[in-house]
Amino acid sequence: MYIPPNHPRRESLLVRERIVEGYKKGLVALEGLIAHGRGECFDYILGEKTHSFALKAIEAASAALLLAEHPVISVNGNTAALVPREIVELAETVNARIEVNLFYRTREREEAIAEWLRKHGAREVLGVGGNASATIPELFSERRRVSPRGILIADVVLVPLEDGDRTEALRRMGKTVIAIDLNPLSRTSRTASITIVDNIVRAMPLLVETAKGMKGMDRGRLKEILRRYDNNRILQEAVKKIMERLGELSRSRLTLDIG
Numbered sequence: 636m637y638i639p640p641n642h643p644r645r646e647s648l649l650v651r652e653r654i655v656e657g658y659k660k661g662l663v664a665l666e667g668l669i670a671h672g673r674g675e676c677f678d679y680i681l682g683e684k685t686h687s688f689a690l691k692a693i694e695a696a697s698a699a700l701l702l703a704e705h706p707v708i709s710v711n712g713n714t715a716a717l718v719p720r721e722i723v724e725l726a727e728t729v730n731a732r733i734e735v736n737l738f739y740r741t742r743e744r745e746e747a748i749a750e751w752l753r754k755h756g757a758r759e760v761l762g763v764g765g766n767a768s769a770t771i772p773e774l775f776s777e778r779r780r781v782s783p784r785g786i787l788i789a790d791v792v793l794v795p796l797e798d799g800d801r802t803e804a805l806r807r808m809g810k811t812v813i814a815i816d817l818n819p820l821s822r823t824s825r826t827a828s829i830t831i832v833d834n835i836v837r838a839m840p841l842l843v844e845t846a847k848g849m850k851g852m853d854r855g856r857l858k859e860i861l862r863r864y865d866n867n868r869i870l871q872e873a874v875k876k877i878m879e880r881l882g883e884l885s886r887s888r889l890t891l892d893i894g
């Protein structure tokens with residue numbers, strides 16, 4: 636689809652196009668399109684930019700990933716379609732494993748995503764086929780299948796765009812869960828240990844950059860960053876920002892002059 640360079644919603648439309656392309660390539664599930672639309676709505680209200688609460692969460696997330704013994708990046712269709720390069724770069728930076736973990740799991744989609752990630756430089760992709768032979772407790776059906784070398788033994792899991800049930804199940808297993816979710820009120824956001832309330836297309840490059848910058852820090856400093864981090868406060872700040880933005884808009888002129 637052609638989007639004119641001066642279109643006011645160009646950036647957002649280009650990202651949407653990548654999701655549609657991902658669907659056509661067999662990476663994204665039909666439900667993934669709906670999830671993306673919900674994200675767009677929150678992004679619109681947040682002014683489509685990265686706020687300070689997201690930057691603080693990104694710093695804490697980098698510290699958690701760098702301190703982790705077995706960090707894992709869990710990848711679903713939307714994540715793979717939007718930020719394949721960043722997934723691979725982050726995995727290399729913090730020495731994490733990459734695992735395909737789908738809400739609507741099919742063999743075809745699993746393999747298409749793994750292949751797509753390898754095309755972007757991933758050396759090993761877990762969670763495909765017989766590889767996802769372990770199960771996480773309290774979840775039913777295909778959603779509970781994980782790799783015994785990946786999520787099952789992970790101490791820190793990055794789950795961009797995860798669903799609430801699974802986030803909760805991972806927390807109950809004692810794992811530190813880092814979520815990227817534009818909705819600060821979703822169950823995922825509220826159950827995660829660290830929630831980055833930002834669009835994944837902006838947050839992932841920043842996470843890679845921040846992790847690279849913090850890689851040389853000593854463990855004591857990284858632990859101190861984590862110790863000071865308060866996810867509840869971060870979510871409150873995100874909700875306050877939404878209120879502020881809507882407050883300003885409610886007092887401003889909303890009709891647009893045409894011609």
Ligand code: ATP
Binds near residue numbers: 673817834
């Ligand atoms: P939960 O199960 O956590 O309560 P939900 O059922 O409301 O969440 P899902 O459909 O499970 O939502 O997942 C979609 C989530 O992903 C939404 O919260 C949406 O805001 C978020 N999301 C979608 N696209 C993006 C994106 N590009 N960047 C960040 N977050 C996104």
Ligand code: MG
Binds near residue numbers: 798799800
């Ligand atoms: Mg859900």
